[in-house]
Amino acid sequence: MNKYYVNSFDKALLQCSAEELALLSRLWGLDGTASDIVRELYARMQDPIAVRFVWEALSKDEQQVLYQALSVAQGGIRRTDLLIKSHLDPGRYELAIDNLLRYLLLYEQVENVSGKKSNPTSSAAKKLAKNALEKVKVIHAFPDTMKLLYGIGQEIFISDDRATRTLQQLLAQAPDMWLYQGIRRFQGVSWDTDYSRADFKEKIIRTLQKLSDPLAHLPTLSEDARLLYRWLRGQGGRVSMQDVRIHTGLSDHRLWAILHELEHVFLAFDTFSKQERVLFIPRDYASSADPAAGQSAATDEQSEVDTAPKTVLAAEPIVLYDIAVVTNALYQYAMEPTQAGHIPKRIFNKIRPILHGDSIYDYQDNDLYLEVLLAAMRDLRIVQLPESPSEDVKARYEPGSHLDAWALLDLAEQAVQWLQFWVSSGSWHDDRGMNYRPWDHYLLQSRLAREVILRHLSKCTAGQWYTINSLLAEIWQEDAFTARPSSSYARQQTHVNKTPAIREKWNQCDAELYIGILNSTLREMGITSVGFSQENALELERPVNPHVFQLTEFGKSVLATREEVLLEKKQVQPETPAAPARVLIVQPNFELLILQPDLPTLYSILPFVQVKHIGVVSRLTLTKDAVLRALAAGKRVEQIRGALEEHSQKELPQNVLYTLNDWVKNYKEARISQVLLFEVSSEAIAQELCNTPQIKELGLRQIAPCTLVLSSDVNLQQLKRTLEKQGVTVHLSRNIITRSTRYSAATYSIYQ
Known part of the structure; x- marks a missing residue:
């Protein structure tokens, strides 16, 4: 059956x-x-x-x-x-x-x-x-x-929120035997039972409210139940069950027993509130305790953790590695955005697999990570997107004005400069925590939240694990509404505003933003590692938040350097090494290895290699197409050979040198520029115009006895007036394209 x-x-x-x-x-x-x-x-x-x-x-x-x-x-x-x-x-x-x-x-x-x-x-x-x-x-x-x-x-x-009920309302339908079993667990408490049933319940409530520390009268209560109750009290008396799991790391079987323990002594109850399961202390009982004491306990209790978490997401500066990947792609691919501003799929599919950063999805499930990264690189002037030279030619990404300076910075220096950009950026995306719920989110400014969390992280000891709840409790006490400068709570920073109800909203919104920053941008910058209490935390069907974090040695150094830069109000400058680092290995099979994160060395060879992997150890390949594209971008073969020799640990393999020379022999280049053509009536007039200072400074060139050319970037009306002042009658041909009707000139290279 x-x-x-x-x-x-x-x-x-x-x-x-x-x-x-x-x-x-x-x-x-x-x-x-x-x-x-x-x-x-x-x-x-x-x-x-x-x-x-x-x-x-x-x-x-x-x-x-x-x-x-x-x-x-x-x-x-x-x-x-x-x-x-x-x-x-x-x-x-x-x-x-x-x-x-x-x-x-x-x-x-x-x-x-x-x-x-x-x-x-x-x-x-x-x-x-x-x-x-x-x-x-x-x-x-x-x-x-x-x-x-x-x-x-x-x-x-049905919108009858049990979590808003008083203890008296919760006990109204409780069986008498259950009540008597509950009070028998308390020691050193006088329970006068000579009352009617209704009066007896009121007596229980009044007695509980008088207990400054009910746990002191419950010697048989398990240690797990005690720790959970103290933490719940410190969180304002109400938390989601998902947060309970993250904080305790306990199985549902163990939590079932603990919830029974707490309910049987009237300390805490569970229910569904707004379709989310929560654990709560009845509001009339929660308000009887000193909120400040609870918050202090939340800050002090288990702020430092001596044992490593069961699952660790280690910090790694993958954003900086990804910037190098995209820089390489500028030379290797024609990165021409579509009319909608997206990178074409064929190019995206070549670049995305070697990027490390987590995907950022829009409402249509398109991965926007590459475009967000490009927007940040444009803000940093590492790349630029100049306007198209004509309607027939698409605009494409090119190296930016700051790329040469960026390429000279080491890993820590780039991280400092990135943080300076990030704290004020509106283009970068920080993840939210897994339990994020908006609360007047238009008043919450992520840029201010970034400064807040960096300030609190700078107090931490490198290499020490801390509970995320202790960090959030510290932010709640000192900077609860700093990221909400326009809110009424920020304008009235008083203890009255920090009610359990406001704390619950803050936990669901602001706290989730701080958790997301720890687990996304700061982890992907190598600043913080995060840990989970579950062994299979990264494999769960429903993702969970980390419960501990660690400031890395690299992160501590970067934050300290950033503080010095801010105090001295100076720009990050690269340190000049005594001699170029020789960390490059060039193999006869044209494979290149950089055995440590030496970014100046990496950037010196990015224009003429194909990236396979960039990280602690970087793997690249010297290919014919990559070299020819570097030549098209303005590099010379002498520069390519010089960069390899300068950073290589050993002499370059002979076959690599011979092949490199063979590749460049086939390179051909054509430069296309738009100019204004002058045809004058005699060679004497041509010589006279070339010697006229007002015209000579515009870059006039004679290409034939009676023919001259001038860049079309000049102002045509001003040029016409200048020629007429020299007694030259000017005749304009039709459809002259000048700076006002087209964009800057472009250079195109052809190689075979």
């Missing part, structure tokens, strides 16, 4: 394979180690906290379909009718309903159902209706689990 057709949850469990039971165990927050998993699962289905784990694990579509199925009567609902009721397209619906059946949250039966809506009265009509029955698939909820699943589902779909 198919278990999906069994109408009892416990019977369906008995028909599950070991793999299916393991799946259900994870769904219900079990670790799979119980001796009788079926009994444990059956017990969990009557537990509200376990049921919330189930709802939390479902996708949005699965939640929608399950809630609609539970909201009908016990008679079930046709599978086709549930599709209509769920308001999903068929593909998404079928995937959701199949998963719900697999999770044993629903079951399906084929039933005989009449297609007619009327109620026949005569025997003949009844017989006709009986014959008209059709077999259809009907979706049911298990009677064992239906009531509690539906009740918890209402927390998601």
